[in-house]
Amino acid sequence: MIQRLFSFVRALRSHGIDLSPAEVLDAFNAIPVMGVERFVLRETLAACMVKTADDRSTFDALFDQFFPLAPQQRRLRQKRHRKGGPSTGDGGQPKRISPEPESHTSPLQHPARSGWQRHVRELLRRYDAHGESQTLYPASLNRTTGQSVPEFGPCGNHKPFFQRPWTEFDPADVERLRPAMQKLATTFHGRLARRRKRARRGALHFRATFRKAVSTGGLFVEPVFHRQRPRRPRLVALCDLSHSVATASQFFLQLLAAAKPFFHRTQFFAFVDRPVELEVERDHVQPLAPLDVYARSDFGNVLATLPPELLRSIDRDTVLLILGDGRNNYRPPRAEILTQLRHRSRAVLWVQPEDPTRWGTADSAFLHYAPLCTLVVIARSPEELVVRLSRSLIRYV
Amino acid sequence: MDAAYPELESRLAAAGYLASASLATVLRLALVLGRPLLVEGPAGAGKTEIARALSLALGRPFLRLQCYEGLDESKALYEWNYHKQLLRLQADQGRNASWQETQHEIFSPEYLLDRPLLKALRSSQPTVLLIDEIDKAEEEFEAFLLEFLAEFQVSIPELGTIRAQHRPTVILTSNRSRELSDALRRRCLYFFLDFPSREREESIVRLKVPHLEAKLGAHIVRFVQAARRLPFRKQPSVAETIAWAEALMALGVTELGDPRAKETVTALAKHEEDLSLVRQRWASLLSASGR
Numbered sequence: 001m002i003q004r005l006f007s008f009v010r011a012l013r014s015h016g017i018d019l020s021p022a023e024v025l026d027a028f029n030a031i032p033v034m035g036v037e038r039f040v041l042r043e044t045l046a047a048c049m050v051k052t053a054d055d056r057s058t059f060d061a062l063f064d065q066f067f068p069l070a071p072q073q074r075r076l077r078q079k080r081h082r083k084g085g086p087s088t089g090d091g092g093q094p095k096r097i098s099p100e101p102e103s104h105t106s107p108l109q110h111p112a113r114s115g116w117q118r119h120v121r122e123l124l125r126r127y128d129a130h131g132e133s134q135t136l137y138p139a140s141l142n143r144t145t146g147q148s149v150p151e152f153g154p155c156g157n158h159k160p161f162f163q164r165p166w167t168e169f170d171p172a173d174v175e176r177l178r179p180a181m182q183k184l185a186t187t188f189h190g191r192l193a194r195r196r197k198r199a200r201r202g203a204l205h206f207r208a209t210f211r212k213a214v215s216t217g218g219l220f221v222e223p224v225f226h227r228q229r230p231r232r233p234r235l236v237a238l239c240d241l242s243h244s245v246a247t248a249s250q251f252f253l254q255l256l257a258a259a260k261p262f263f264h265r266t267q268f269f270a271f272v273d274r275p276v277e278l279e280v281e282r283d284h285v286q287p288l289a290p291l292d293v294y295a296r297s298d299f300g301n302v303l304a305t306l307p308p309e310l311l312r313s314i315d316r317d318t319v320l321l322i323l324g325d326g327r328n329n330y331r332p333p334r335a336e337i338l339t340q341l342r343h344r345s346r347a348v349l350w351v352q353p354e355d356p357t358r359w360g361t362a363d364s365a366f367l368h369y370a371p372l373c374t375l376v377v378i379a380r381s382p383e384e385l386v387v388r389l390s391r392s393l394i395r396y397v
Numbered sequence: 398m399d400a401a402y403p404e405l406e407s408r409l410a411a412a413g414y415l416a417s418a419s420l421a422t423v424l425r426l427a428l429v430l431g432r433p434l435l436v437e438g439p440a441g442a443g444k445t446e447i448a449r450a451l452s453l454a455l456g457r458p459f460l461r462l463q464c465y466e467g468l469d470e471s472k473a474l475y476e477w478n479y480h481k482q483l484l485r486l487q488a489d490q491g492r493n494a495s496w497q498e499t500q501h502e503i504f505s506p507e508y509l510l511d512r513p514l515l516k517a518l519r520s521s522q523p524t525v526l527l528i529d530e531i532d533k534a535e536e537e538f539e540a541f542l543l544e545f546l547a548e549f550q551v552s553i554p555e556l557g558t559i560r561a562q563h564r565p566t567v568i569l570t571s572n573r574s575r576e577l578s579d580a581l582r583r584r585c586l587y588f589f590l591d592f593p594s595r596e597r598e599e600s601i602v603r604l605k606v607p608h609l610e611a612k613l614g615a616h617i618v619r620f621v622q623a624a625r626r627l628p629f630r631k632q633p634s635v636a637e638t639i640a641w642a643e644a645l646m647a648l649g650v651t652e653l654g655d656p657r658a659k660e661t662v663t664a665l666a667k668h669e670e671d672l673s674l675v676r677q678r679w680a681s682l683l684s685a686s687g688r
Contacts, residue, residue, distance in 0.1 A: 039422070051435075182576060194536075221479050
């Protein structure tokens with residue numbers, strides 16, 4: 001039993017469920033109190049080890065493999081499935097190990113209980129008697145279930161993963177990176193919130209402190225500090241979606257979705273060779289018009305075709321945030337439009353996923369744009385993106 | 398073996414909460430292990446009700462901490478009663494007490510304002526503590542909760558460490574408006590509370606709207622369950638099913654085919670878009686309701 005639980009834990013981890021030793025201990029402590037009836041065991045382990053709803057389906061699939069129903073029960077369920085009868089797999093009702101109508105025998109002697117449950121009881125008893133040293137269950141799954149656990153990519157330490165440069169991420173894998181992005185977006189939100197709070201605290205406000213002290217009989221109970229006038233910044237983000245920066249832009253949009261509450265208004269545009277407005281929420285990104293991602297990227301044309309009402313609305317409260325590598329396929333950079341934007345907006349920040357050594361090489365027009373920006377944020381990996389973007393944005397929120 | 402809180406399910410039912418077998422198991426587990434339980438799920442699925450029903454079922458006092466942006470220790474844990482302390486100082490002015498004595502006096506439990514967390518710790522009997530919508534509070538507060546949830550103790554500089562006399566049963570709820578930290582999740586048991594199955598929702602409606610005709614109740618539930626499959630901005634929750642059932646009963650509508658039924662769907666759909674969606678699909682939803 002213990003061995004099987006350990007291999008179950010290993011399998012969960014290899015399927016991307018982060019399990020800490022504390023959680024595993026919790027689960028092991030819970031089993032003796034809660035008992036090993038299959039349904040109860042499943043819910044117990046799930047409550048202790050699965051901490052987000054998204055992981056539950058993975059957990060259930062693995063649980064079925066490691067703790068299969070007794071053979072009779074399995075046949076019964078298959079039969080029911082074939083008949084199209086009521087499904088027992090909805091989790092709403094407890095699954096019975098033994099079929100109801102034959103309850104005339106004592107539950108412990110019941111043939112349907114001869115499956116894993118009796119085994120588990122026996123193993124638990126033996127475990128208590130002899131301690132952990134015995135290998136009670138051979139690790140091979142195939143003997144117990146006839147099924148093998150599908151292999152999944154390696155998971156584990158996230159830190160080196162986030163420090164990898166964009167080129168090591170496959171744009172086709174973006175969907176699989178979603179949970180990691182969500183995690184980073186949360187970090188990003190937290191950093192901004194903390195920094196903003198710190199930045200807002202001002203010096204001691206003498207007069208206000210005195211006034212407040214009057215109500216407490218002249219005792220200085222509570223100091224009052226100057227507060228910064230709340231800003232109401234607006235964000236306009238332009239994000240290159242072409243293949244060369246695809247992964248970076250997905251991360252970028254997720255981070256900005258999380259940062260939305262810090263802005264009075266946000267507007268997102270995606271572009272390859274022309275701008276298309278985007279709807280960005282924490283769980284999805286949706287272009288509001290068709291976007292040709294296979295076009296040849298051309299930032300000059302994007303600048304020239306920005307919607308006129310957007311250009312008119314850019315004012316001193318607007319922060320313009322651009323992500324792109326500035327590779328224009330040798331087309332005119334139209335840098336003079338960016339100069340105009342710079343003059344009318346509060347700031348133009350350019351997030352550049354490329355290493356500085358590559359700027360201006362081949363079809364890169366970035367050296368035309370870079371001097372016109374208020375700030376260029378070099379973000380060569382997800383971690384750099386989070387750290388540097390939050391540090392730069394904080395001045396404006 | 399599983400003798401811990403065996404009647405919990407029926408007692409919860411008696412308290413007006415029909416828990417699924419999964420939820421009952423997890424609640425028993427939380428009680429046995431003395432661990433906080435984090436419940437996530439869509440709004441209106443009955444997360445908050447769990448704690449209320451649990452306190453009724455166990456006969457324990459119910460404490461609630463509603464989280465919001467800007468919630469801090471002084472609102473959640475304790476605060477010194479400045480005004481009372483000042484009053485005391487002024488009253489003492491004639492007396493020649495030493496500063497030591499005075500200090501000792503004004504920083505005694507008498508001048509402490511208990512907030513829910515401290516109340517739960519100082520209570521002479523076990524309590525059920527609900528920390529509602531933890532996702533609304535800031536991350537700093539979440540971090541502050543960690544000590545409380547792991548050790549069930551807090552430190553007050555002037556009084557020392559206060560340890561729980563009885564471990565409170567803690568239920569945290571979250572609407573997932575932001576992701577909670579892994580550290581918090583690690584310290585809690587976890588349960589995802591989804592909308593109930595059809596049978597259970599029918600029993601819930603029967604329980605909450607007892608005078609409703611059983612057949613109409615079944616139709617309403619089937620209608621709502623079908624509606625939940627539509628792309629709503631806000632899916633109709635159990636609370637809304639009940640509200641709609643009550644509205645229909647108040648109007649004396651006996652079947653969903655009644656034209657007045659269509660006018661009451663505002664109880665069900667809370668957005669302009671959702672409302673027009675229901676009206677558009679009215680016919681197909683009606684046929685799904687089995688009327």
